[in-house]
Amino acid sequence: MNDTNKTENTxxxxxEVVQRPGVRIxxxxxxxxxxxxxxxxxxWSNWKANGPEIEVSxxxxxxxxxxxxxxxxxxxxxxxxxxxxxxxxxxxxxxxxRLKAFAADLAKAGTTFWIDQPVVGLxxxxxxxxxxxxxxxxxxxxxxxxxxxxxxxNHVPLxxxxxxxxxxKLRADNIPFLDRGSPIFYRGIQVGAVEDKALxxxxxxxxxxxxxxxxxxxxxxxxxxWPVPATSLKVGPGGVRIDLLGLKAILLGGLEFDVFGIPxxxxxxxxxxxxxxDRTAARSTGQPVRITFRNGLGIQAGQTExxxxxxxxxxxxxxxxxxxxxxxxTVVRFQPKFEHLHTKGAVFTLIRPQLSLEGVSxxxxxxxxxxxxxxxxxxxxxxxxxxxxxxxxDGWRTVESDADSLPLTLSAARLPAxxxxxxxxxxxxxxxxxxxxxxxxxxxxxxxxLIRKEFAGMxxxxxxxWPVPATSIEAGPGVLKLDMAGLQxxxxxxxxxxxxxxxxxxxQPDALLPIFPSEAAARAVSPPIRITFxxxxxxxxxxxxxxxxxxxxxxxxSVEPKNGRVEAVVRxxxxxxxxxxxxxxxxxxxxxxxxxxxxxxxxxxxxxxxECVPSESGKLTDHFVGVGIEEEMFSEEEERGFEVxxxxxxxxxxxxxxxxxxxxxxxxxxxxxxxxxxxSLELGVVITPPYDRLLRENTKFWDAGGMRVSIGFLAIRxxxxxxxxxxxxxLSFATPDNLGPRVKRGHHYELHRESRREWLxxxxxxxxxx
Amino acid sequence: MTSDARRLQTARALVVTxxxxxxxxNVLPVMTMTVVGDVEPLTVLGGVQELYDSGLWPIAAIVFxxxxxxxxxxxxxxxxxxxxxxxTVLQRRRGALLRVVHQxxxxxxxxxxxxxxxxxxxxxxAMASVRAEPGALFFAAVLVSTLxxxxxxxxxxxxxxxxxxSA
Numbered sequence: 001m002n003d004t005n006k007t008e009n010t011x012x013x014x015x016e017v018v019q020r021p022g023v024r025i026x027x028x029x030x031x032x033x034x035x036x037x038x039x040x041x042x043x044w045s046n047w048k049a050n051g052p053e054i055e056v057s058x059x060x061x062x063x064x065x066x067x068x069x070x071x072x073x074x075x076x077x078x079x080x081x082x083x084x085x086x087x088x089x090x091x092x093x094x095x096x097x098r099l100k101a102f103a104a105d106l107a108k109a110g111t112t113f114w115i116d117q118p119v120v121g122l123x124x125x126x127x128x129x130x131x132x133x134x135x136x137x138x139x140x141x142x143x144x145x146x147x148x149x150x151x152x153x154n155h156v157p158l159x160x161x162x163x164x165x166x167x168x169k170l171r172a173d174n175i176p177f178l179d180r181g182s183p184i185f186y187r188g189i190q191v192g193a194v195e196d197k198a199l200x201x202x203x204x205x206x207x208x209x210x211x212x213x214x215x216x217x218x219x220x221x222x223x224x225x226w227p228v229p230a231t232s233l234k235v236g237p238g239g240v241r242i243d244l245l246g247l248k249a250i251l252l253g254g255l256e257f258d259v260f261g262i263p264x265x266x267x268x269x270x271x272x273x274x275x276x277x278d279r280t281a282a283r284s285t286g287q288p289v290r291i292t293f294r295n296g297l298g299i300q301a302g303q304t305e306x307x308x309x310x311x312x313x314x315x316x317x318x319x320x321x322x323x324x325x326x327x328x329x330t331v332v333r334f335q336p337k338f339e340h341l342h343t344k345g346a347v348f349t350l351i352r353p354q355l356s357l358e359g360v361s362x363x364x365x366x367x368x369x370x371x372x373x374x375x376x377x378x379x380x381x382x383x384x385x386x387x388x389x390x391x392x393x394d395g396w397r398t399v400e401s402d403a404d405s406l407p408l409t410l411s412a413a414r415l416p417a418x419x420x421x422x423x424x425x426x427x428x429x430x431x432x433x434x435x436x437x438x439x440x441x442x443x444x445x446x447x448x449x450l451i452r453k454e455f456a457g458m459x460x461x462x463x464x465x466w467p468v469p470a471t472s473i474e475a476g477p478g479v480l481k482l483d484m485a486g487l488q489x490x491x492x493x494x495x496x497x498x499x500x501x502x503x504x505x506x507x508q509p510d511a512l513l514p515i516f517p518s519e520a521a522a523r524a525v526s527p528p529i530r531i532t533f534x535x536x537x538x539x540x541x542x543x544x545x546x547x548x549x550x551x552x553x554x555x556x557x558s559v560e561p562k563n564g565r566v567e568a569v570v571r572x573x574x575x576x577x578x579x580x581x582x583x584x585x586x587x588x589x590x591x592x593x594x595x596x597x598x599x600x601x602x603x604x605x606x607x608x609x610x611e612c613v614p615s616e617s618g619k620l621t622d623h624f625v626g627v628g629i630e631e632e633m634f635s636e637e638e639e640r641g642f643e644v645x646x647x648x649x650x651x652x653x654x655x656x657x658x659x660x661x662x663x664x665x666x667x668x669x670x671x672x673x674x675x676x677x678x679x680s681l682e683l684g685v686v687i688t689p690p691y692d693r694l695l696r697e698n699t700k701f702w703d704a705g706g707m708r709v710s711i712g713f714l715a716i717r718x719x720x721x722x723x724x725x726x727x728x729x730x731l732s733f734a735t736p737d738n739l740g741p742r743v744k745r746g747h748h749y750e751l752h753r754e755s756r757r758e759w760l761x762x763x764x765x766x767x768x769x770x
Numbered sequence: 771m772t773s774d775a776r777r778l779q780t781a782r783a784l785v786v787t788x789x790x791x792x793x794x795x796n797v798l799p800v801m802t803m804t805v806v807g808d809v810e811p812l813t814v815l816g817g818v819q820e821l822y823d824s825g826l827w828p829i830a831a832i833v834f835x836x837x838x839x840x841x842x843x844x845x846x847x848x849x850x851x852x853x854x855x856x857x858t859v860l861q862r863r864r865g866a867l868l869r870v871v872h873q874x875x876x877x878x879x880x881x882x883x884x885x886x887x888x889x890x891x892x893x894x895x896a897m898a899s900v901r902a903e904p905g906a907l908f909f910a911a912v913l914v915s916t917l918x919x920x921x922x923x924x925x926x927x928x929x930x931x932x933x934x935x936s937a
Contacts, residue, residue, distance in 0.1 A: 028783035028922075031915060035790040042794055042904065068809070 051104035053082065054097050056113045056137070058152040061093040063117065063135030071097050071106075071137040072116065074161060078103030081137060095152075097137065110142020110163070113152040155180075158193040158210055165216030166267060167195070170207040170225050170255075172275035178227060184209055184255040185228065191215035194255065207275065209255065218257075221264040224282035225257040225275050260285060261336035277302045280315040286334035288317065291348045291372070291388040296328030298352060298370035306332050306348070306372045313338035313374060330388070332372070345377025348388040405432060405450035406459060408507065410495075412515035415445045416467035418495060424449055425468060425496040431455035434495065447515065449495065459497065461504040464522035465515045468494040500525050501574045517542045524555040524571030529622040531586045531610070536566030538590055538608030546570050546586070546610045548579055553612065568626070570610070583615030586626040641667060642692030644743060646683045646701050646731065647675060648751035653703065653729035659685050660704065660732050666691035669731065683751070685731060694766055695733070695747070696740035700759055702752040704732035734759040739766065774930065777922045778855060784919035785848045791912045792845060796838070798905030801885055805898045813905060814838060814881070837881040837909070840874055844916045847871050851923060856930065864928045871920050878913045882906065 063069070064084050071079035083096040099106055116138045137152075140160055158164070158181065175197050184192040192211035199205055211219055255275075260283045276282035281302055293299070299319045306314035314334035322329050334342060352370050372388065415437055424432040432451035440446045451459055495515070500523055507513065516522035521542055538544070539559045546554035554572035561567070572579060590608045610626065651672075659667040667687035675682045687695060732755065799811035812820060814837045821830035847867055854864060885906055892900035 028780035029786075031783050032786040032790055035787040035911065035915075039790055039794045039908075042798070 049101050051079070051099035051101045052107050052146075052148070054079075054099060054107045054148050054150060056095045056097060056150040056152045057087065057092040058095060058113075058115065059092065059154060061095055061115060064093075064095055064115065064137065065134075066096075069095075069135065069137055071099070071103075071113075071139060073103055073106060073139045073141070078106060078139065079137075095137065106139050106141055107146050107148065108142045109144025109147045111144075111150060112140040112142065112157055112163070113150055114138050114154070114156055115152065116156065119156070158195055159212055162213060164192065164195075164210030165213040166192075166211040166219055166269050166271070168209050168211065168219065168267065169270065169272045170209060170275040171272060172205060172207070175205045175207055175275070178207060178253045178255065182253050182255060184211070184225075184257065186215060186218045186257060189215070191218055206272075207255075217266055219267040220259045221267050221271070222261065222285075223257045223259050223267065223273065224285065225255055225273050226278050226282040227275065228254045228256045228279075258282070280305055280312055281317070281333075283312075283335045284314045284317075284333035285336055286314065286339045287382075287384060289314075289332045289334065289342045289382075289384045289386065291330050291332055291386045292322065293328045293330065293350055293388040293390065294326075295390055296330065296350075299328065299330055299350070299372075300369060301330075304330075304369060304371055306334065306374050308338065308341055308374045308376070313341060316372070330372075339382055340379070341374050341376040342382050342384070342386070343377045343380040344383050345380075346386060347375040347377070348386050349373045349375070350388060350390045352390070405452055406456040406507070407435070407509050408449050408451060408459065409440075409510055409512050410447040410449060410465050410515045411440070411444055411512055412447075412517075413444075414517075415447055416495070416515065416517075418447070418467065423494045424451065424465075425494050426455055426458050427498065429455070431458065431497075446512075447495075457506055458499070459507040459511075459513075460499045461507050461511065461513075462501065463497050463499045463504075463507060463513055464525075465495050465497040465513060466517065466519050466522040467515070468496045468519075498522065518555075520545060520552065520555040521557070521571075523573045524557065525574050526554070526572035526577060526580075527622065528557060528569045528571055529580050529624065531568050531570055531624040531626045532562065533566045533568065533586075533588060533626040535588070536561070536568065537588075539566065539568055539588065539610075540607060543607060544568075544609055546572065546579075546612055548576070548612045548614065552609075553579060556610065568610070577620065579612050579614045580620055580622065580624075581615050582618035582621045584618075584624060585613040585615075586610050586624050587613075588626065641670075641686035641688050642695070643670060643684055643686050643745055644695060644747045644749060646685050646749045646751045647680045648683065648703075649680050651681055651683070651703060651729065651751065653683060653731060658730045659687065660730060661691060661694055661734070666694070683731070693742065694735055695743050696735045697743055697747075698738075698740035699733050699735045699743075699749065700752060700755070701731055701733045701749045702755045702759070704730045704755075734762045735764050735766070736762050737764045739764050774924075774927060777924060778852070778927060781848065781919045781922040782852050784915045784922065785845060785852060788841070788845050788912050788915040788919060789849070791908050791915065792841065795841075795905055795908035795912045798908060799903045800881075800905040800909055801888065801903055802901045803892075803898070804901075811903060814909065833881065833884075836877060840878050841909075841912050841916060844871055844874065844878065844920065845912075848916065848919050848923065851928070855927065861928050865925050868920070868923065868925050868928065875917055875920055878916065879910075882910045882913065 058064075061084060064081055066081055066083045069081040070077040071081065077100070079097045079099040081095055082098045085094050085096070086092065087094050114137075115135055117135045138156075138160065140157055140163060142163065178194050178197065180194055180196060182194040183190045184194065192209055192215065194207055195210045196208040197205060198208070209225075256279070257273075296319050298304070299316055301316055301318045304316040304319075305312045306316070312335075314332050317331045317333050319328055319330040321327075332342075332348075349372065350370055351373050418434050418437075420434055420436050422434045423430045424434065430452075432449055432455060435448040435450050437445060437447045496519065497513075533539070536559055539556055541556055541558045544556040544559075545552045546556065552573070553576040554570050557569045557571050559566060559568050587610070588608055589611045653669055653672070655669055655672050657669040658665040659669065667685055670684040670686040673682050673684070674680075685701075731751070733749075734755070796814055799813050800817070802809060802811045804810070814833075818830050818834045818838070821827075821833060848871065851864055851868060854860070885902060888900045889902050892898060
């Protein structure tokens, strides 16, 4: 091309504009194209991300702001509030929400909208993020057809993520502590919550509960619901157990449900259930069984359980007085799997706390309340009407053997206060029990007792019964025995029996046997013997014992005054007949406290007793004259000692005061009496042999009682013959060195006020008795 | 094609680009301010409104001028100049206007600078944060395209008559 140009315009080459064909478009036009594309894409994607617009109406919409408040679904922003306005009546807030495209399915009927606001409470704290981010609109998707208008709910649903699988209605007589949010447990796992409690049209309360999807299958058509207390205290032999269900349950209570028996079909939505009062009640779905008790003490409807071998099998649904007001009828429901227990012949026993010699039974009922024990009858068709029993004294086990027992009638002038069911002991074994008391034809009280079959052979016609005191104290020299027959006798008392003497033939049923007031009385089987005493003080009929060498050998049966004296009728125990030979000495032993010593101390506890000193020979007799113990002693001394009489116009010396010679007690004052003329006192002084040889005609007696205080230059000397003499006074005597002739018994001496000095120096040599 | 024609083409294309981008730049939020959980997306106009509501009307005025008026005026002026290209009307005035547009152009990025500073500084964790949004990108693009457009359109082109591309 240049060559041709050179040839045509040689000197200058200006170049030439080459006009290419067509219009060249500058590359810069790519910018607007790109910009337009970007803008269009942006707006298009924005538009595409927007779903439908919906309207949600609320009663109030706190914190909802147009253009700012997001709609949150499962924590993700699913839309935004574009407008907030009031409806035309100004009673609803209409919130317009532009959904995002992916959340368009939220615009379905059944979707729940609520405003998430912070809730800080004891039971739960929710919506804390709303504190920072402001309130938000929340949604839970429904499943209906597409709609545009919704009504929001006022509170956060219990299952915010998805609608509950089941909404159930629980009816109850009263719903004490449950409230919205109370958890529902199935075997310890929370599967739902109480949504609402309300009253139906008839005014009956009901609970609406929701069950989570995951656990929908746990609710069966025959599920039973019951409230669980937040705290339960169980006291049993194992100790005290406190169950806390969890903080939430403490604050809100809780519900529990389970299926007892064969699980039925799965429950459907909106089903109705009964709310049982507690677990036991819930378990017991069997048909009502009516049990009649004579006394329904302790039965509590809805609480008292029916147990078989200690395991709850049912519960008392209601208890009410029968129309005849003589008995209590309880309606009991069994658990389905225990329905076979209430067959014909089943025995229902009301168990209360029992203390018996065989042990303590029903103690747990002290805490748990009474329960009804069920002893099933032979297999058969269940029946629904029973007569229940109250637990017997020996436990309900013995009651069955009533039929085989030996019935006896016991009589006594005064029946011991024994309650029905009190045990009858034979050598410490429970041999039967008291059935009841009544008056016989002669209006005498009789007691009906039952002796167990295995003890029937022990009851002879001469068997003797006596009441066992709850506590007995036996006191004797060196023995103090506290005997408690047992816990049951403490509460009920008991009877004991025993055969003393040769056994008679076995008693026939309904034989009449006596009750003795005490064991000692029962033991005293000998014919009565009579002993007369001057002084009957302390002798008690039925109590005062007769002892030989300290061993009880008999009992005073009665004490009666007779001819100015006291006559005690005494019966000896078997084998003690030898004591009632003629010449035996009976004396009343009482407590005697003196400075000499204390005698008869055991009588302080056991009461006086009659000591028996049998004679070694002589024929049996049934009448004795008893002696007081002092008389007995003095008579002995008088027999053995040498008695003289000391006269004095006045003295404080009392009977028993010691008589000493050179400080040695050689006798005592036997008695103190006024002389025959009444002008002086006569002290009978008994000198123990061989000291009687010290007594001569010139012997001087003086009063050595009291204290002698001599004050000298250097000392004060307090002298007394003895402590006893200080209290009781005392006599001393001295005989001069030139011994006078010996005196006879009953010689009279004069009592000097005090000794003379020379008397004290007398030291005669007295010839001994060869 | 002469370089004048190419310049003219470039200027026209960039003005069109600017006009296109001006729409999203003003419609979309340029930044999101999160203050104590309160998320607030702000468009340019919204930001001005916010500033004015807060009583900072001088700043609101400056931002309004710099962010809305200036780009718009610039685009309008350039469009007008480009439309009158080749005609002989008001050639002196057009030259003066172009100089003004050049002068003002150096202020037009004020908004973007402000935003970049805010985004860099306003990071106070959960308490407050500022985030740039796509609108800012469009906004910057509008400014950049107007800058280059006004740079491409030389004053002498005003005095050229007839279409240089077709000349």
